[in-house]
Amino acid sequence: MNNIRAYFNQLVNINDTDWEIFSSKLVKNELGKKDFILEAGQIEHNLSFIESGSVRLYIPKEDKDVTFGFCFENQFVSAYDSFLTRMPCSYSIQTLTNVILWQISHEKLQKVYAKSQIGNTIGRLAAESLFLIKSQREQSFLNETAEERYLSLFQQRPKLIKEIPLKYLASYIGITPQALSRIRKRITR
Known part of the structure; x- marks a missing residue:
């Protein structure tokens, strides 16, 4: 859990009270290699921070899967479109290695937003991190x-x-x- 606080502290100073509110909502989840964080057709309920390990995001196809993203240690991972819309996801997120995640549910994140001074900033920083990964990929295909x-x-x-x-x-x-x-x-x- 120290990795996630260090990540946020690089970007914004989180006081102990706000950190306590946020960290009390985090759940540690340890997964093995090739475990699913989310399968296509499910609704994303969590925003996850990778403490260790790596994951891939892919669209399952009959003939071959289409991998469109990787996330590594000290990055956020989520089917963020599904997380926001509360609609089923069209892709899967699977571990490539053993992974340790710190997860916060959509419902608990809303409580963090309401109860802490820095909650909205935490949400924005996570969203920006996920957006940058997506944007870099799109630009790489174009350029x-x-x-x-x-x-x-x-x-x-x-x-x-x-x-x-x-x-x-x-x-x-x-x-x-x-x-x-x-x-x-x-x-x-």
């Missing part, structure tokens, strides 16, 4: 080649990228696993 997208991901999280199976990386970048292998060979030469 970068597949190789540049791979290199960018590799530069951002070099040790964690080794935990992600190539088929998920290839899907995320928008290419086949074979094309990703060719890119990786070309880069290592």
Whole structure:
């Protein structure tokens, strides 16, 4: 739980009273590799902060899944559109490694907003974090080649990228696993 406070303290100073209100609503959830945080068709009830581990966001398809996001340690993860609208989600969130999450439910987050001075700021910071991940991905598809997208991901999280199976990386970048292998060979030469 110290990681989440440190994350917020980098952005805004949280006094002890507000931290107590917020942290009292958090629930620790430990998941194993390939466990689901959320499956397509379910409603997202939690905003989650990843203390350790990595997850992928993907659209399940009959022939092959389409991976469109990864989240790592010290990041928020949520099917935020479903969290806000209270409607079923069209994608899944699955762990890639063992994961420790700190989760707050939609209902409890509303109480934090109402009871603390900094509650709305906490919600805004979480929303901004999720938005930036989405925006960076969209811009990378518009402005970068597949190789540049791979290199960018590799530069951002070099040790964690080794935990992600190539088929998920290839899907995320928008290419086949074979094309990703060719890119990786070309880069290592």
